[in-house]
Amino acid sequence: MGKKTIGVYWFTNDLRLDDNPLLAQAAQEVDQLICLYCLPSYSEYLKRFTSESHYGSARERFWQQSVASLDQALNEKGQRLVVSQAHPFSALAHLMSNDNISALYCDDFVAHDERLIVQHLSCYFPLVKICQRSQRTLFQQFELPFTLDALPASFTQFRKMVEGQSIALPHCAITNLPAPAKHSLETVTLPEVSVSSRDDFVGGEHFAHAHMMCYFSTSFASRYKQTRNELDGKENSTKFSPWLAVGSLSPSQIMHALNQYEHRNGSNESTYWIFFELLWREYFQWYARKFGVSLFQRKGVQNKPPLTTFYPQRFKQWKMGNTEYPLVNACMKQLNQTGYMSNRGRQLVASCLIYELGIDWRYGAAYMESQLVDYDVGSNWGNWQYIAGVGASRSARRFDQSKQAALYDPQREFVLRWNGNSSVATSDNVDMVDWPKRA
Template sequence: MSRQVGLFLFKNDLRIHDNLALATAAAEVDQLICIYCLEPKQPPSSLRAPSNLSPHRQFFLQQSLTDLHQSLKNLGQQLMVTNDSPLDIIPQLITQHNIGHIYCSEAAGYYERLNWQRLIKRYPFIGFKSITTHTLFEIAELPFPIAELPDSFSKFRKLTEHLSIKLPQPKLASMPPSPAVFIPWPDPSPIKVDNLLFEGGEQRALAHLKNYFNSELASTYKETRNGLEGMDYSTKFSPWLANGCLSARQILRVLHAYEHHKGANDSTYWIYFELLWREYYQLYAHRHGKKLFSFSGLKLTKPATSFYPERFQKWCNGNTPYPIVNAFMKQLNSTGYMSNRGRQLVASCLVHELGLNWRYGASYMEQQLVDYDVASNWGNWQYLAGVGADPRGHRRFNLTKQTQIYDPKGDFIKKWGGDNFDSQLDSVDAADWPISRS
C-alpha cells in the first residue's frame, strides 16, 4: 500500500495545542511536511513596502517559529521555513514528494484565502482541508449565515455571547514523520530590538496565560484596561493571539476556571467581551473580504480625507501638535506596542485632526505592531474612520479631554517626549502636495 504524504501550511497558528487543523493532518497521513512561508501574507492590503516590517514584529515572529520548530522536533517532526510564496514552493514539493493532501488553518485575511483557492484550482486531484482554529465559533455554529453578519458589534454580541463554545483541543502527543526533505531556513538578518516587551512562541504564551490568571489582575481588568503603560493594566494576550501561539478558546477555558475558583464579576466578563470583539472582526474580515482594505470601506461614499506626505511623516514620528499622540507614536516606534486607548487616539488624530487617508495609518500599524492582526487592525481603523461597522459614523476624540482623563499629570507625555515637536505642522501649502491614489 502506498504511503499517504501530506503537507501542512502554517500561517497564524504557530502552536501544537488547540490546533485542530494540525491534529487532522497528523491523523490522516503517513508522512507530513510542515512549512511556513515568510513572504508577506497580504501584500496588496497595505500601502507600505511589503518587507518593511518593524524589528519588533520580525523578532517576535522569529522567536515564535523557533519555538514551534522545537515543539515539532520533540514529536519527531521539523518545521521548514522559506522566503518563497506558497504558490511557488508548494508546487515544487507536490512534484518531489507526490503529496496527496494539503492542510492549513482557515485564514481571516482575504489574500491568504485567495492564494489557497488558487492552489485548489491548480491541483484538483489533491485533497485540500482548511479548518477553523482562530476563532471561538465555527461559522456553521453561528445563529446566522456569514452573509448576514450583524452590522454592529452590539447586535452580534446579543446573538452570540450566550452560545456554548467548544473546549480547546489537547496538545498533540504524536505526529507522522517528515519525508526526506530539507529546506534550509533563511539566514536571519541580525535584528536589534530595544525595549523588548514580549517574547514570541507558544511556551511563552502559555507561561503568560498561567501567570496572568494566577494573579488577581483579571478581577480588576475593567477598571485598569484603559491604562497607557505597563504589563498589568490589560491582559497582554494579543501578540500571541495574533501569531497563533495561543488560541482564544485556550484563554476562555482558563478564564472560566478563574471565575469558578475566584469568582466572576464585571471585569472577568469584560475579558470575554473583548474576546467577542476580536471574534466579530475575524468574522467581519471573512464577510467583507477585499472591502476590508477599501478606502470607502462598507460605505457608498469615500471619506473627505487625502494624503499629505509631511503630515503623515510627522504622525509616524510623533511630531504633531498633539503631545498625547506624539507620546503614543514614540512608544509604538520604540516598543512595537501601544495600548488600546492609544490606538483609538492616534487613529482619531490621523483622520480627523490631520485629514489623512485612514489606510495609511492602518498600513503603518501593520508594519509596526507586534500584535498585528489583519482583521482587528483594518476593522478597527474602518470603525474609527467612519467607514466600517459603526452605525454612528465617525469616532472623533477630543484629544485635550482625553489627555486630562488618562494623563492628567503629563507623566506619560513627559516620559516619551510627546511635548517635543515642530510647532509648524505644514511647511508648504497643502495644495502643493500630490494627492494619493485612493
C-alpha cells in the first residue's frame, strides 16, 4: 500500500460546501484532508485608522455563526474544521514543515495580503502543490475577455465587455470528503454562538440559501430597481451581500436563482439590475486583484492625493453618529448597532467624511471594514476610492447632503428611527500631534 497523501484546504471567505469545485477537487486528489480556518485578527493597520481595538460585535457574531455552520456541515461529511489563532502563513508553514503535506487548496485571492502569503509559501515549500481557484467571482480570470493588466478603467466599459459572457452553473453539492488527517498544529475551540431573533443576519450556508429562496419566492426582484436606494427595509434590496462576503453563497448561485426567477416570472429592468449589481461587485474583485496594495494608499490607483487630512474629533463624531448631518448620523448609528447600512447610506456617509469633514478617505474605509457584516475588500476599498475620486472615478463623487435627505428621508422617518438628531455640536478642535503621517 502506497503512502497516503495529505492535503490542506484553507478556508477563508469561501465558507460553503455547495458550489465549491476546489474542495471537490481536493476530495478527488488526496487521501486525507485538513480543513483549516484561521481566526481573523484586528491588524495594526485597522487599529491605526479606526482608533478601535476590535471588530464590531455584529460583524464578529456573523462570522462566528458562519464558521460554526461550516464546521457542522463538515462534521456531517465525516470531517472537522481545524481552527487556529495563528497567522495563516505561520499555521500553513507549520503544517507543511511538520505534517507531510503534499497539496494546498485555497482561493485564488484578490486581496494583496493573502496573495503574498501564497507566494511566500510557494517559495519556502516548492514540493507542495498549490491549487487555487477564484471562489468568489462570477468568472475565472481566463474567462475574462481581456488580460488583468488591461482591466477597463471604468465599470461601464467592464460591464459592456462581460455582460454577454456565459456564466457557469453552480457545481453540485459535495457528498463525500476524505478523512481528517492527524496534525501537530495548536488549535482552539470555536466560541459557542446561538441564533437570536435580534440578529439582523444569521451566518451560515443554511441561512444563506433560506434567505435566497425566500427572496426569489416573492415579487421583490421585479421591483428591485425602484426600491434599492431605500435606506431601510428588508424587502427593498436583496440583502445577499453578508453571505456573499463570507462565501456562504456564491455569485453563481445567485445568478442561477435569478435566471430561474426570470423564467417563472419574466425579466424586466429590475431583474437585470440585480445582475448589474453583481457585475459592479465583480468589477471591484478584479480591480483589487490588479491594483494590490494601491487599494489601500491615500493617493489611490490614480496616484492623485486628495486634499484631505485627519481631524480626530470630527472622525470620532462621524463614527458615533454625532455630526451636524442627521441622516449621516442615523446611518452610522444603524451601522454600529446592526453591522449593516444601505448602499445609498454608504455613499452619503463616505461623501460626508471626505467632503464635508475633510478627512482622509482611508479612515472611513477602515472603519467600515471593522464594522460591516458584509465587508468585502474589493467592494469596500474600491468604492471608497470611487467616492474620493482617486479610483475608478476620475472626478469627485460629492453628494449634497440636504438634497439627499429630502429625496430619501423626506418625512425624517429614518432619522427618527435611528436617533439621528445630534445633540453634539461639530467641533473643529485640531491637535497637530494627532495628525498621522501621510502615505
